[in-house]
Amino acid sequence: xxxxxxxxxIDRQRIYVTGLSAGAAMAVILxxxxxxxxxxxxxxxxxxxxxxxxxxxxxxxxxQGGPDPIQQGQAAFAAMSSFARVVPTIVFHGTNDLVSAxxxxxxxxxxxxxxxxxxxxxxxxxxFNAPSSTTNGQVPGGHxxxxxxxxxxxxxxxxxxxxxNGMGHAWSGGNPYNFTxxxxxxxxxxxxxxxxxxxxxxxx
Numbered sequence: 001x002x003x004x005x006x007x008x009x010i011d012r013q014r015i016y017v018t019g020l021s022a023g024a025a026m027a028v029i030l031x032x033x034x035x036x037x038x039x040x041x042x043x044x045x046x047x048x049x050x051x052x053x054x055x056x057x058x059x060x061x062x063x064q065g066g067p068d069p070i071q072q073g074q075a076a077f078a079a080m081s082s083f084a085r086v087v088p089t090i091v092f093h094g095t096n097d098l099v100s101a102x103x104x105x106x107x108x109x110x111x112x113x114x115x116x117x118x119x120x121x122x123x124x125x126x127x128f129n130a131p132s133s134t135t136n137g138q139v140p141g142g143h144x145x146x147x148x149x150x151x152x153x154x155x156x157x158x159x160x161x162x163x164x165n166g167m168g169h170a171w172s173g174g175n176p177y178n179f180t181x182x183x184x185x186x187x188x189x190x191x192x193x194x195x196x197x198x199x200x201x202x203x204x
Contacts, residue, residue, distance in 0.1 A: 001015065001037060011199075012200070013039060013199040013200040013201050014039055014195070014199050014200070015037055015038055015039060015200075016038060016039055016040055016041065016042070016191075016195045017030050017031065017038050017041050017042070018041065018042030018043070018044065018191055019042070019043070019044065019046065020044045020045055020046070020171050020179065021044075021045050021046060021099065021100060021169065021179075022046075022052075023046070024042075024043045024044050024045055024046020024047070024108075025046045025047045025051070025052050027041045027042060027043055027046065028041065028043055028046060028047070028048065028049050028076075028108065028111075029049065031076075031087045031089070032049050032076035032077075032079045032080060032087075032115065033079050033080075034083075035080050035083050035084065035085050035087050035119075036083040036085075038087065039087075039088075039195070039198055039199055039200035040087060040088040040089065040090070040194065040195055040198040041087060041088075041089050041090075042089075042090050042091075042092075042187075042191040042194070042195070043089060043090070043091045043092070043105075043108050044091075044092040044093075044171060044172070044187055045092065045093055045094065045097055045099070045100045045104075045105070045169055045170075045171075046100060046104065046108060047061050047062065047066055047100060047104045047107070047108065048066045048067075048069050048072045048073075048104065048107040048108045048110075048111040049072050049073070049075060049076035049079070049111055049115070050066070050067070050072050050075050050076070051065075051066025051067065051072065051104070051107070052066075061104070062099060062100045062101065062104065063101055064101060064103075065101055065103035065104055065107055066104065066107055069106075069107040069108075069110035069111040069113075069114065070110070070111075070114050072107075072111045072114075073110070073111040073112065073113065073114025073115040073117075073118070074114060074115075074118065076111060076112075076114075076115040077114070077115045077118040077119060080115075080119065084118070084119045085119050086116045086119050086120050086124060086152075086158060087112070087115070087116065087119070088116075088157070088158050088159065088194070088198040089108070089109070089112045089116075089158075089159050089160075090159070090160040090161075090162070090190065090191055090194040090195075091105055091108050091109050091159070091160065091161045091162065092105070092162045092164065092172055092187045092190070093105025093106075093108075093161075093162070093163060093164070094164045094166070094167030094168055094169065094170070094172070094181070094184070095163060095164065095165050095166060095167065096166050096167060096168045097167070097168055097169045098168060098169060099168075099169035100169060102163075105161065105163065106128070106161075109128060109148075109159060109161045110128050112159060113126045113128060113150070113159065116158055116159075120152065123152050123153045123154070124152040124153070124158055125153075126150040126158070126159065131148040131149055131150055131161075132149050132150050132151040132155075132157070133147075133148070133149045134146065134147070134148055135147045135149075137185060139173075139183055139184060139185055141183070142182070142183030142184060143164050143165050143166050143167050143172075143181070143183050143184050143185075144165045144166075145162060145163060145164045145165060145184070145185055146162075146163045146165075147160060147161070147162050147163075148160070148161040148163075149161075157197070160190070160194055162185070162187070162190065164181075164184045164185070167181050167183070167184050168181065170184075171187055171188075172184030172185055172186065172187040173185055173186030173187055173188065173189070174186065174187070174188055
């Protein structure tokens with residue numbers, strides 16, 4: 001990343017990472033270990049920080065969920081070390097995901113709530129059960145979905161959580177391809193919009 005940033009005209013304040021499944025779990029790890037590089041992260045059908053440490057633990061976490069997300073949030077904050085900062089997150093998960101159980105999406109959100117709360121030094125105190133906004137949507141002829149958001153004390157959005165009703169283990173929206181679900185809202189557009197609103201220097 002550093003090499004290509006130097007080689008091409010790339011805004012260092014706008015470097016993001018996202019992934020699906022194991023790639024989503026990697027995006028979480030990169031957000032925690034390189035908060036000085038990634039302005040925000042996207043997590044689609046993945047798992048919380050530290051839930052997967054081996055093939056065995058990966059299978060268990062994907063099927064049953066990971067450890068306590070508050071504990072994992074503290075571990076992610078510790079991994080940030082002196083580079084600790086609020087890392088905005090957008091999370092997508094389907095309610096019918098049989099590969100990464102839906103609880104994983106919830107745990108990713110809760111883990112980052114704890115991590116970002118610690119990194120914010122008190123300016124971000126989110127409650128999973130009390131989102132700043134809740135919006136319901138419906139893809140014509142496709143899946144219904146709900147979008148939850150949480151803001152900091154300055155009303156800056158820090159987290160988005162998209163729950164797609166009836167979707168399995170697939171990227172929501174997009175073009176026909178393996179592991180995409182055309183009946184879901186466009187995760188690519190939602191993440192692009194979220195990332196566009198969260199450059200590194202925004203302060204959240």
